[in-house]
Amino acid sequence: MKILTCPLNGPRNIAEFTYGGQVKPMPNPTEATDQEWAHYVFYGDNHIGVVREWWMHTPSGYWFIVERHNQTDEVMRTYDPAELFDPGSSPATEPVQADP
Amino acid sequence: MSLRSPLEGRGMIEGHGGLRLIDLTLARRGGLRGSGAREWLLSQGHTVPAAPNQIVASGESDSVMSLSHREFWLLQPNCGASSARPAAVAVAAGIWPLYCQHSHAWLQVAGEPRAEIMAKLCGVDLSEAAFPQGSVAQTQVARVSVIVAAHQDQDGRSVFSIFVDQSLARYLWEVISDAMKEWLG
Numbered sequence: 001m002k003i004l005t006c007p008l009n010g011p012r013n014i015a016e017f018t019y020g021g022q023v024k025p026m027p028n029p030t031e032a033t034d035q036e037w038a039h040y041v042f043y044g045d046n047h048i049g050v051v052r053e054w055w056m057h058t059p060s061g062y063w064f065i066v067e068r069h070n071q072t073d074e075v076m077r078t079y080d081p082a083e084l085f086d087p088g089s090s091p092a093t094e095p096v097q098a099d100p
Numbered sequence: 101m102s103l104r105s106p107l108e109g110r111g112m113i114e115g116h117g118g119l120r121l122i123d124l125t126l127a128r129r130g131g132l133r134g135s136g137a138r139e140w141l142l143s144q145g146h147t148v149p150a151a152p153n154q155i156v157a158s159g160e161s162d163s164v165m166s167l168s169h170r171e172f173w174l175l176q177p178n179c180g181a182s183s184a185r186p187a188a189v190a191v192a193a194g195i196w197p198l199y200c201q202h203s204h205a206w207l208q209v210a211g212e213p214r215a216e217i218m219a220k221l222c223g224v225d226l227s228e229a230a231f232p233q234g235s236v237a238q239t240q241v242a243r244v245s246v247i248v249a250a251h252q253d254q255d256g257r258s259v260f261s262i263f264v265d266q267s268l269a270r271y272l273w274e275v276i277s278d279a280m281k282e283w284l285g
């Protein structure tokens with residue numbers, strides 16, 4: 001069983017997590033063209049390297065961010081979204097370094 | 101209209117080593133979520149855990165459980181459940197009530213072999229060494245999402261309180277009671 005480290009709950013079986021897609025900027029829903037919105041919803045980068053992804057720890061309903069190499073599946077880091085989107089605010093938890 | 105437990109009629113299961121499985125679904129609990137929830141609970145005279153995923157005694161028989169820095173449940177096993185839903189308005193600015201009385205069933209496992217029983221069902225090590233009194237795990241038991249809290253009941257016994265979605269309560273009762281079988285008389 002793969003183990004992923006949740007910043008709130010610690011290391012858990014991967015079966016406890018749900019993938020939420022790439023972290024990418026959302027266009028303004030009221031101003032974006034249909035094409036821009038469709039691109040946001042349906043398209044993603046497909047490069048090999050470190051990607052930034054949304055994951056949810058299902059039992060706690062806690063969304064967080066994972067930096068993962070999509071070729072080796074090595075997880076570099078997991079952290080609270082406040083670190084990315086609301087720097088300076090109090091996060092739901094302190095960031096935790098992924099297991100080596 | 102009064103609340104009913106999905107485990108109505110299940111009674112209690114007892115076994116060797118003080119083993120006991122009971123249904124506390126009709127005991128009172130309430131939750132709060134919001135950036136000011138901790139301060140609000142403190143202002144009401146409650147003891148509040150210092151970090152997420154912990155449970156502390158508060159007052160004579162209550163406990164406060166932290167599920168994040170912003171979410172807390174107040175457990176009151178000596179009080180009956182209130183059938184009224186909490187108002188859908190803020191308790192205070194930025195602090196919202198949670199419907200944990202209505203959303204979750206509350207099972208409690210007491211007795212010496214409780215960690216061994218849970219080891220059959222749960223990937224998290226719930227032994228006393230790894231999961232001491234005061235610990236809370238939001239995890240899966242028998243593949244369903246639960247909250248497990250290690251604390252003492254009102255009689256001073258070490259217990260696991262297990263909170264599970266009401267719709268899964270019967271299933272979880274069955275799998276825990278099945279895991280208990282080797283300790284039953």
